[in-house]
Amino acid sequence: MNFVNVEISEAGLKVSYSDGDPKHHPSIEIVVDSSGTKSHYRLVGRKEQKFDVYSTKLGDALGKALEKSGLLVPKALLLELPKGYELFENNKEYVNKPTRKDTYLFGNGSKYRSPAEFEEHLLWLASDKEMPCSCKYCPKDSYRNNAQSRRSVDTRSPSKFNQTIQKQNTSSIKRLTAAQKGKSKATSVNAKDENLSLRIDNKSRREDIIWADIKYVLHSSQRDSLFSEEGGDLIKYWPAIIREKSKAMHNFIDPIGNNSNNSSVFYTLQPLMLAGTKRLQQNAIIPWLAYSTKNVTRAIESKLRKEDNEHLLKTNEIRLLQQMESYPHYKAIFLGTELLKEDDYIRLTRPSRDSSTERLPIFKINTIFLNSQKKIQMSGDLFPRSPPSSKNDGECFMLKKLNKDKFEYTIDLSEIAGRYYKLHPNINQNMSCTIPVSYIDRMSIISETTKLYIHEATNTNIQNIQNIQTPRKQMAKRSRPLPPLRTKKHKIDHLTKETSIDISTSQSSQSSKSTNIKKVDMTRAKIVSPRIPFLDESDDNSD
Template sequence: MNVVITKIGISITNSDGVDSIQPTNGDLTSCYYRLIDNEEPEATSWLKKLGQSLAQWLRENGDYTINEDQEKLLNFPEGYFLYEYTNMNPDGTKSTDVYLFGAHKFRSPDEFAPHLKWLVSKESHSCSCVYCPVPSNSKTSKAEDDKAVELIPETNEMIEIKPDPDNIMENIPETDTKPVKVERNSSTIPTSSSRTSNSKQPVSTLSRSRMLNQIPSSEPLQHQINAGEDRPKAKYAEYRTGEIVWVSLAKTTEPDLIARVIQSNEENGISIENWPGVIYSRGKVAPEVDKVKFTVKLVVLNIDVTLRRTGLIPWKAYSPEIPDSYFSRVIMANQIDQPDGKIDENIQDYIRAVHRAHEAVQTYSPMKSFKLVESSTRIKAVQDPTEKERLADVKNYYHYEALMYGAEMIRPGDLVRLVPENQDNPEKEPEFPEFLEIRTIFKHPEKGMQLTGNILQRGELLNKTGPLKLEDYKWWISHDLNEEYTIDLEDIAGRFYLMMPHLTVRTNAHTFKKLNDRMAIIESGTDLEKSQVPVNVIPAKRTMAKLSTRIDNPSESPSSVKKQKKYIVKFQPKKRNTDKLVKKVKTETKS
């Protein structure tokens, strides 16, 4: 089921409303739409009624225990927004109606409930709501049903499939749920394959990327590359829950926080403009990007602030200058002789916050494990013994729905920057920088965390007007469409930000930490800090370690085939330097 049951309600993890058309107001003042906030009575009423209906349905159709306090939706599915429509009548009276806009326009909770249950069910049958069309042949074969993705019922905690000594989950209650089994549809994969590699190390990627449709040789290549219908989702994923960012204190509009802003001078030698923070939650993405709001908890201060995207800065895009003497006097106070004069408490708080965040971003934490299983039909069809063995071994690797890598969360489908190859100056952007479009994230028993996917290169900016979009650049795939690369975690430089497209600072997160341990560094301080100086920590109102296990707006199941991205506008094969194929391993398949 596409739901997560938490202690305070039900979260929907599937939607058909992404990029849906939302109502707009014209020049008339007699009738207009107003976006309703989720805290308003109309929205809470809808969410409560839908939650009650869905909870009853889940009890009847799944192994779910949901109490009365949990019988409410935490949010509408992604891309669904509630509006109030106001109409001024000729007699001067005013009438209002409430509508839910998404894939369709729904007039009441009862009208939307069948569609909601269909979104949750993951079933291939048609939706029974009054708006979805009924297909001429709505029956599905058992073979198709067998290839469907099976997901374990979610609780307020994440559940491991099997004990994994390095997994991030702790104290997970035992359940009777089945292992997650993700089978790939063999009809979309070539029935035979061959693999070439300049490395003798075992290959650990699937033979074919699900990010790209197989291109028949009978159709023009350029037409196929531009034939996809998916729009890039990067603008909805600039910041995610649990990520560490810089908060512009001046944009918080909080007088107490603005008072903490100081400029560097001869007396203090340090400036404070941006404060480290952890994203606690994201507001629902509204039709306008500027409607997105983030709730961020400031490190050490444990103060929650809510602000828009423009008030946040990616962690790697800013680096404060803190004199070593200040760091030593604050963090290692018991090990050195203290000079006369006390450091201002505001500066002490800031140095501790930067220190904790810096220590946390040197770690990585995989999130939400599952097992990927190749279909037996697919394995039997492969003739190469080595390839057959590799496909069979896929089930032995733990795959992950997300990875907290340094300050950022990365997921399948993300576009991430690659560390430049054979470049003397790593801070200089190459003429054609390389990116990985992530397909899978998994842990190899010998090589550690690895990622698979397509390697893209970015060219010139084609459209220099209006808000920047991915398709405004020229993009091309730098390898054959039947190839896929395995990338070591250390070769991932970080997420790609549209607002900072030329960012070159790389992530250096080499230490594995369970997610709770990572967040404990931020909440309670580093071991060095706690052992050297008594820190008066303000008790946190919320536990960040719990909050950061959420995955915002999870994409569709990790096994599903995504369509070709529209922003790939050109195909230009480019032979990669084989000197580094020990780290970046290529797999080929041929039909």
């Protein structure tokens, strides 16, 4: 999962997005039923033990998930429940039975009966919402997967109100899928917006493609690398799709730094070609047509072309062949968000000694190959690093090779933390990639979804978008496609898509006219795309 809505601090974790609303809280009045049983709800205070159970268990679960995706979690404690959620204790006094007390979490209309039940929903709230929530109470597309799946509760106004809400939600989802099969979908999307009273006129809408200020979209290292290219400084905005629009929570810390007075609307954006989503305010984005795309596309293109050439010059076929002729070799592979090439410097995940002060060692890739066990490995030189304190930071040129001249180290993919950047020598996050996806898939998914959205937008933009969007010329040449590594669920769709994608990519960018029914599936596929960490690059798919 891609956790974009979590604030990690020394004190613990906060989830900055919420679908909770106090209107879903139960009434605290005492209700007496016909048999004389007295029942009432009591708000559980933050200082109570029950509350601690929730904050530690939920914090623990969230912390684990964050760490799994490579983030450092100083303290796995949920500092507060997401906005609008509260813990209640149901107190039931029976006439002839002992009193019963049950704790429940209310907030989004569902009644979570344990931290474990809320766990998945919390992760979803914290995530970029690319995937539907898999908690037991959230609506599923397939009807009634497991018996007695979901409940929803509003004890104050039993049934009516709450049920209508749920009805509308599920039906709008159904309508959406139905509409997607046809053509128009704008109308059905609006239905849901209205429901959430989020409609604001003359502002960008969900599914619009807009430009987002790169200050908020790219990391500084990415910007640096872009700016170092000719024309790179012309790029002030980055294309993105609006995935969600929401109102700011009261104490939401907006990512721009302003205190949100002017506009309380937030957009959840998915920048094209980048992993993850961003939550930005109105003033950080501009409509597509408000920005001249010519310069930008040219600059990006030239950057890409330059990289290509550079790469071609660097290839060293002879050495490759001499060394491990029998193994298929690659010139580059995608690992998560980064492209790793021969001669690159990368960081390894484990320190050579297990002192925490030591920085991750650097590894220079000499070759990338598929070994006899069909595992991708890299051979190269290892450079241990001293703790950050010693010497100056230009140390990368003073690196001392650990291996002797005629020897190389071999490492597994799992040992790679990410690229080493001269300007950012202290990065210690790991890429932590587990799911393999083909290069074709990644690129097609991105371009296909864009095409889909573009159809909804103005036609005049198609050309521009595609200039940016189209997969660049392949750089890696490999003799065989990658073996499927252990994967999770997505594998099946992935295989069925393969053929159609192949065609659309090979005929380059001009496929806006190819009316491919698979496009609809692509909207589902995009869910997978941004966070699939491991991508291989191939153009000769000989399966």
